[in-house]
Structures are given as structure tokens and as C-alpha cells.
Amino acid sequence: MNATANGTIGRVRDLVDVRTGEISREIFVSEQIHRMELENLFPRAWLFVGHATQVPGPGDFFSSWMGSDPVLLTRDDQGELHVLLNSCRHRGMRVCRYDEGNTMQFTCPYHAWSYSIDGSLVSTPGDLFGVPQLNAAYSNKLRKENWGLVRCPKVRDYKGLVFASWDPEAPEFDDYVGDFHWWLDNLADAFDGTEAGTEVFRGVQKWRIKSNWKFVSENFLGDTYHGASTHASVEAVGIGPGGRGHRRHGERQNQGGFSKGRMKTSFRLGHGASDNLDYELEYPEFAEPRLDEYFTAAWQARAAKLRAQGRPLGGRGPATMFPNMSFSAGFPRSILVAHPLSATETEVWRWYLVDKTAPDFVRDWLRHYYMRYSGPGGMTEQDDMENWDYATQASRGVVARRYPYNYQQGLDEEVPSTLDRAVHSHHAIAGEVNARAFYRRWSEFVDNLSWPELNKLAESEDRATGSARA
Amino acid sequence: MAIDEGALQRVLLLAEVSEFLYREADLLDERRYEEWLDLLADDYQYAVPLRMNVTYDDVAAREDTRAGSEICWFDEDKGTAELRVAQLATGKHWAEEPVSRVTHLVANIRLESAELPEVDLSCRFVVYRNRVSDETDFLVGRRKDRLRKTGDGWRVVRRELLLDQSVLLAKNLSIFV
Numbered sequence: 001m002n003a004t005a006n007g008t009i010g011r012v013r014d015l016v017d018v019r020t021g022e023i024s025r026e027i028f029v030s031e032q033i034h035r036m037e038l039e040n041l042f043p044r045a046w047l048f049v050g051h052a053t054q055v056p057g058p059g060d061f062f063s064s065w066m067g068s069d070p071v072l073l074t075r076d077d078q079g080e081l082h083v084l085l086n087s088c089r090h091r092g093m094r095v096c097r098y099d100e101g102n103t104m105q106f107t108c109p110y111h112a113w114s115y116s117i118d119g120s121l122v123s124t125p126g127d128l129f130g131v132p133q134l135n136a137a138y139s140n141k142l143r144k145e146n147w148g149l150v151r152c153p154k155v156r157d158y159k160g161l162v163f164a165s166w167d168p169e170a171p172e173f174d175d176y177v178g179d180f181h182w183w184l185d186n187l188a189d190a191f192d193g194t195e196a197g198t199e200v201f202r203g204v205q206k207w208r209i210k211s212n213w214k215f216v217s218e219n220f221l222g223d224t225y226h227g228a229s230t231h232a233s234v235e236a237v238g239i240g241p242g243g244r245g246h247r248r249h250g251e252r253q254n255q256g257g258f259s260k261g262r263m264k265t266s267f268r269l270g271h272g273a274s275d276n277l278d279y280e281l282e283y284p285e286f287a288e289p290r291l292d293e294y295f296t297a298a299w300q301a302r303a304a305k306l307r308a309q310g311r312p313l314g315g316r317g318p319a320t321m322f323p324n325m326s327f328s329a330g331f332p333r334s335i336l337v338a339h340p341l342s343a344t345e346t347e348v349w350r351w352y353l354v355d356k357t358a359p360d361f362v363r364d365w366l367r368h369y370y371m372r373y374s375g376p377g378g379m380t381e382q383d384d385m386e387n388w389d390y391a392t393q394a395s396r397g398v399v400a401r402r403y404p405y406n407y408q409q410g411l412d413e414e415v416p417s418t419l420d421r422a423v424h425s426h427h428a429i430a431g432e433v434n435a436r437a438f439y440r441r442w443s444e445f446v447d448n449l450s451w452p453e454l455n456k457l458a459e460s461e462d463r464a465t466g467s468a469r470a
Numbered sequence: 471m472a473i474d475e476g477a478l479q480r481v482l483l484l485a486e487v488s489e490f491l492y493r494e495a496d497l498l499d500e501r502r503y504e505e506w507l508d509l510l511a512d513d514y515q516y517a518v519p520l521r522m523n524v525t526y527d528d529v530a531a532r533e534d535t536r537a538g539s540e541i542c543w544f545d546e547d548k549g550t551a552e553l554r555v556a557q558l559a560t561g562k563h564w565a566e567e568p569v570s571r572v573t574h575l576v577a578n579i580r581l582e583s584a585e586l587p588e589v590d591l592s593c594r595f596v597v598y599r600n601r602v603s604d605e606t607d608f609l610v611g612r613r614k615d616r617l618r619k620t621g622d623g624w625r626v627v628r629r630e631l632l633l634d635q636s637v638l639l640a641k642n643l644s645i646f647v
Binding site: 097099100202204206209230232233347352367368372376379382385 | 541
């Protein structure tokens, strides 16, 4: 179950026992395992890089991270998106230290190698263009086309959400995501159901925490169990759409509570959501009448549109796309990425979404709500970070590491799902099925199983048969 | 030498508003939050924009996000400040249980304009916070305040902080900065 006495890590899969619901603390604190994650997981998974509306025009760029590597999300003069490794091919200098901006070329300050993102100057955007003293220094033998910025081979703009994977062998995005795409759709579509009708507010909040990154992913993956204790203070105060005395997410008070009919959804592929597609939760009741009117109309428009397509109305999250992109598609509507820095340090980034067509009074209300809810100043998220940091700290001890965490809620009580390779929790609030599946998938990646092995393991949903209670 | 009456008035005004800001800092550091709220005008607006790494040419247009339309660390009114005080008082706001030890330093106070009853000030802030054992944060930057003189003393009407960090190195901002 735990690392051996001499401190070596064997199969990571042996640290994650989904049959007994016990997971070793080593996976949250061991630097050796963290190194394995950086090597075997992050360069192979599909990761969220940024939003297409952050780079609307030719030459626009946004600096991001994929696991241990800085990258640039760029748009070329043909409107195509690229993800480039932000490191000069000559001596590795980070060619761009700006968070965002507009340029058609990145010139390295060190020796001035320059890379063009204009497809008309070079054969592939990102290629090496300018090399000082090309003739004298390289006797004209430098093959510039071989020394462009390293390009991410797989990039996908999914309704404005931009994902990338470094692994040319990785499955296509649609296969990697599976039926979890319904949650991404709800994130990217407008409140009235208009496809890809969202943009991000300018300004990505970025901050450092002393937590293992997986605490963050797990929190949004389906841990609704923590709300009652962790967020007791914010519920007592009331910061949501209904104003003081109303719930923080704005659940309507006439719906028999927050969770009637709700089940969590867990995918064999590692993704997880705190709700299910059939769990229809109307938009909140707002204290302010014109907001109430606006969102009531948006809900009705969405319901009509989706019903006509035979599409269920639920699936607002919170949710986590394996491994480190978490989001909520409702109130608030926001994307979080937990960038791993070390076993016990994480840089958290938050983007906030809004309908492209939202009138100013809606934009303004949402923006204020997002900031008082989420991020370092957010009255809700502040208390989450206290847990993640001190859970990490108190799990580092030699004695602590001998004792696994308990993930036994709803063990062997998974409920079959009509979604592809998915099951549901037996209970609305309790149920740790999502976390068990997440860590199982995580261990399969970290043990560096090949894509054929990973795909084979994910071919069937073993939890939905036999032990499941329908 | 004749006393320049205008200069004297300015010195006295600067001393008066400085004293007010120091007293406000004391109330926060002594955790007398209800009394602190009383110093905020009803139309109080508080903003802490995000700071970005941009080129020299982009500084004016892009370095700071804009309060009023873009994402900030804070962009809020007195009502939200009251919610935060109420949250602290629940005893279940775990980010502040145990409570932080905080010291606010206000420095470089300068009168930018004085059209009584309102004055605009520029200053620097250093906020030191220590919590539990080794949780230690320094939040440092520039601040613009608009104060209003009322029959009941000075009130803070508007405050905008430019925090000198792009990636926030503190895990949260659960104290009043």
C-alpha cells in the first residue's frame, strides 16, 4: 500500500486501491511521484491552455503552462491557433516573458534568434526566421526549418476552449473527452444555449498555494461532501444571486433543496462531474428583478433549444476534466487550472466566462459575483485553499504517510449510466466514486502504460456491472 | 516672514487625513471591523486590479486590468465589505481560523487634490501578515484614496490599490488589504 521502507516507489497503481477505497498519502507528497507525473502524465494528457477569445486577432498571444513547460498560445495571420514551447532552440531562453500581447515574431533577447508566427514569412508559423550573422556564424549551413519553436502537435479549439497535447500518439480530443463533452458544452455555450456563445473576461487570476495539485482537481471533480463544513461561513452570510440569507449558488428555495434527484457522474477516462445530465436545475432566483427576468428568459430559451435537439438540460458541474482543468458551468461560471510546481506547491489560474451578448448589467453582476465567490479574494474559495494547504502539510510526516486516505463512500454502490463508460454515485452529496476513478486513471498514466494499454483499460466500464445496484 | 496661510492649511489638512489613515489601520490591525466599517462611506468603492507583464509600449493600455469592466483581485462596494466582516464573525471562516496577525503601514502620503469636502490622496501600503506558524505574506504597492469630510469625521469614499505582484504569492486575500 505504501512506499517501501527505503523510500523507493514501485508501481504507482499499488498505491491506489479502488477495491478497498484506500489511497496512499504518498501520491500527494512524494517528490519522486511528482517527477513521474511530470514525465508520464502531463506531456501525454490533453490540457487546457487558454481561451480563443484571449487571442482574437492575428499576432495575439497568451502565455500559458502545460505541466512543467511554458507555452505560447498564438494566432497566425490566417486565423489559426498554435501552441508553441516558449523556449529558444539555441540556448533555451524563454523567448517571451509577457503574459499577453500582440506580435508577429518572438525575438529571443539572448542572441536574437527570432521566430515568426506569420505564415507568409516561414513555411510553418513558429519557425525560425531571423538568425544574426547567419552566414558568418553557420557558414550558411543552418537549416532554419529544423530549428523553429517546438510546436505542440495536437491543438483543439472546442467552442473557444483551447486544449493541447504534446503526444502525437494521444487519442483525438473527442475520444479523450468521451461523453464528458456535455459538461464542456454547457461551459462553452451561452446561458440561452447558443453554441460557443461565451468569451472570457479580461484578466486571469494567478496565485500560489502550498498544496498538491490533485487536491484541487479532486475538489471540483465531485466532492460536494465538503460544502457543508468548509463553506459553512459563506452559506451563513449569503453571497449568491438571491442576496443575504440565500444560497451561495442561488439554488431556488422551492426545489426541495439543492440535490433532489442529483447523482454524480464518473467516467472511466478519469473525468468527473458533481451532477448528472438529467438533473435539471433552473437558473437561480435573483434578488434584482431585471436579472431574474433576464435569466428566466435565458433558461426558457435554452430549454426549448435543447429539448428540440433531444438534449438533456443538466450538467453544470462543478467538474474536472482529467487531469487538471476544473470548472463550473453555472453560478459562478469559471475555469480553473491547477499547474503543478512541486509535490506540495501549485499555481492556480482562474478564467471567468460570460455570454458574448450579455448586456452590461448582467456582465457587471456576474463579474462582481465571481470575484466575491472565487479566487484568492473569493469568500468561498479562500476556505478551500486552507484545506488543501494544510491537508498537504499534515500528510508529509513520516508517521502520517503510513496511513492511507479513506475513499470508501458508496463503494460497490455505483449506479449504471446511459453515458458511455460512466457510472453515477449512489447518493447526491456523498459518494467518492469520481475520486476513485480519477486516481485509478491517474495511476495508469503515471505508471507510464502505453496508449494501447491505456485505451484497452478504458474500453469497458467495469464498475457498472456485477456489484452495481441499479 | 509672513506665514503662507495656504501652505499652512495644506500642512494641517495633510496631518489630519494622515491621522485618519493611521487610525483606520489601527482599527483593522486590532480587528475592530465594525468600527472600521463605520469609516467607509455608503458609496465606498474598493478595487485591486490584476497586474500583468507587458511590453514597455503596452504599459499604459494593458498593464493593469480595469476596475468596472475586467477581472480584478477585488472590485466591490461597502455591502461586500460588510459580508466579509460578517463571514469573519461566524467563527467558521477557516481561512481566518486561526486569525491572521496583520500590520498595515501607510507611507508616502501626499495630497493630490483638495476640493473639500473631498480630498484625493496618493500613498504607499505595506501589509505584513503572519498566520499559524510560517504563513507570511508581504503585500506592497501604491494606493489612491478619496476621502470625504463629514460632520462625523472623515470617510473613505474610494480606494484603488496597485499591488506589486502579478502572480499572487499569498494563498489568499482573506484579510483587508
